[in-house]
Structure formats: structure tokens, C-alpha cells
Amino acid sequence: MKLKELALLFNGQIIGDDDTEITGVSGIHEAGEGDITFLSSRKYIKDLSGSKASCVLVKELLADMPITQLKVSNPHLAFAKLLEQFYVKPAKPIGVSRDAIISDTANIGANVSVFPYAFISNGVSIADNTVIHPFVFIGENTIVGEKCVIYPHVTLREKVKIGNRVIIHSGSVIGSDGFGYVFDEGRYHKIPQVGGVIIEDDVEIGSNVSIDRATTGNTVIGKGTKIDNLVQIAHNVKIGSNSILISQVGIAGSCEIGDFVTLAGQVGVADHTKVETGTIIGAQSGIMGDVKKGVYIGSPAIPYRDWFKAQAIFTKLPELHKHIRELEEKILALERRNSA
Numbered sequence: 001m002k003l004k005e006l007a008l009l010f011n012g013q014i015i016g017d018d019d020t021e022i023t024g025v026s027g028i029h030e031a032g033e034g035d036i037t038f039l040s041s042r043k044y045i046k047d048l049s050g051s052k053a054s055c056v057l058v059k060e061l062l063a064d065m066p067i068t069q070l071k072v073s074n075p076h077l078a079f080a081k082l083l084e085q086f087y088v089k090p091a092k093p094i095g096v097s098r099d100a101i102i103s104d105t106a107n108i109g110a111n112v113s114v115f116p117y118a119f120i121s122n123g124v125s126i127a128d129n130t131v132i133h134p135f136v137f138i139g140e141n142t143i144v145g146e147k148c149v150i151y152p153h154v155t156l157r158e159k160v161k162i163g164n165r166v167i168i169h170s171g172s173v174i175g176s177d178g179f180g181y182v183f184d185e186g187r188y189h190k191i192p193q194v195g196g197v198i199i200e201d202d203v204e205i206g207s208n209v210s211i212d213r214a215t216t217g218n219t220v221i222g223k224g225t226k227i228d229n230l231v232q233i234a235h236n237v238k239i240g241s242n243s244i245l246i247s248q249v250g251i252a253g254s255c256e257i258g259d260f261v262t263l264a265g266q267v268g269v270a271d272h273t274k275v276e277t278g279t280i281i282g283a284q285s286g287i288m289g290d291v292k293k294g295v296y297i298g299s300p301a302i303p304y305r306d307w308f309k310a311q312a313i314f315t316k317l318p319e320l321h322k323h324i325r326e327l328e329e330k331i332l333a334l335e336r337r338n339s340a
Helices: 003-010 042-048 075-087 304-314 317-339
Strands: 013-015 035-038 055-058 068-071 160-162 173-176 181-184 187-190 196-199 210-212 218-221 295-298 301-303
Touching (some): 003 013, 003 068, 003 075, 295 304, 301 304
Parallel strands (some): 035 055, 173 210
């Protein structure tokens, strides 16, 4: 594809040869002749000097750059769309495999693909153009929307509702029982978990994620939210739209997470915590209570500016301890002198 054709897709401005032939998309270091790459930050400009890419996507034009440039408003987004353009082929429906086990009461939409050894229970509804990969289990009365992709070994338990264009990666379990018990007379008694799970449109769920069903009502994941691998979401949690949960986040029961919230890796959220829209929680932080909009880090988490100040002091603790000991010795010496 000619560069001038790509420029039209993004309303971009070309500096260099607009007839450059683009045959692939790659990172700066891996790019070869015919590839287009992108500059995510000016700190990587130095890496372009050794790149063999034929074109680079930039937000601002670079002076004295031998590589042809395509100026666009968001290079990272343009790069993602080019990867899709060059490498992602639309899925062709393969129909329903004879080796899949499908209840007679299940409702399967048009152009649905069901691979061998999938199990689809009574009352399940799967909308048009959805793909169900091998060894997927879908429990009774679960609803799966349009254009979803459910990868191998995913478990969708009973009474789960999956929206449109949802992607669920291998090994994830949606609708497992919430962790609810009552202690009485020396043992724990299970609290039946009779609620459901609602996954709204355009959510992507990574591999080996557990999202528990509600005790009553529903655990809810809002539209556009993206969940990384190995995340645990407990019963009755409500997560807003377009939030990001990064690997190994753990959210205890009945928490409310707002829209556009970022929980970085290994964040722990105590039960009944409320996190306001637009909040960012740094990696390995622990949060509880009502968390107002802001940026926090630490365990327990504090505002990130305070945390950096505290860390600067923490690194000086051995030196401060030494000074304190020296001062204590001087004070003792003065007290001995005065008492003599």
C-alpha cells in the first residue's frame, strides 16, 4: 500500500516520499525496509537513527530526520489500527461443529462459530457472529452477545450476561461462587451465591481471570473496561466504564470502582471500598474506605506526592539513625559531665 493511501486513512501529513510502499508494521528496532513504525515519545528519537523503517508515525514533525514521516494526531492509535489493517483478518464463520455439545433449548444466532468440544447448556442464548472456541463451558440461561470471542477453556457459569463485542481469554471463569461464609458453632457455613454477573459491551478479559457471581443481585463490569491476566473480582463488585485493571489486581466484595479508574499491578482493594471516577492507584498499593479522585500509591495508599517524599526520607533512615545514636551519646556524655 502506498504511503499516500495510508495518510488518507488518518488525515495525516507526509514529509518525504508519499509514494513509499508500505508492506508491514513493526517496532522501531525490528522494522525493516517497507515497514512503518511509530514514535511514542521523544525520548526514543535516538533509536530512529538506527532504524531501517521506511516511515515513522509522529505527532510533531522532526527536523533532520532521514526517515519519511507521517504526522498524525495520535501515533499510538494509528499504529494499532495499522496492525489491524495489515495483520488481523476478519473471522470467517465455520458454523457449529458436530463435536460440540449443545442443548436443544439453546438459541444460536446467525454466523456463530462453535468449535469442537464446547459445551452449551439449557437456555443459553448466543447472538450473531460470536465465536466459541474448544472446551468452552457455558452454563444454563447464560446470554452471550454479538461479535464476542470466547477463547478455549473459558467457563461461563449459569445466569451470566455477556454484552456485545466482548473478548474473554483462555482459562477465565465468569460467575464462580463468591467467597461467602458464616462462622457458627465451630465451623463455617456457606452462604449460597444466587446472583449473577453482567459483563457490558466492549469489555476485554485476560487469561485466568476470576469474576465471582453476586450473593444476590449482580457483579457488574462496565462497558469498555479492560482487565489484564490473573485478576480476581469478588462478589457484588461494581466496576464502571472504561477502567483498566492490570495483572494480579484483587478486589474484595461489594466494592464500587468508578469510570476511567486505573488499578496498576498487584493493587489490593479491601471490601466495601469506593473509588471515585478518574482515580489512579499505583502498583502494589492497598486501598480501603472512600477513595477520592486522585493519584495514590503505597500500602496503605497515600497521595503519590506524599509517597515520593516519604520514600526519599525512607532511604535516609540508616543515616538518620546513625545521627540519632551519635546525638544520644553526646547527650549522655553531657549528663555525666554535669552530674560529676
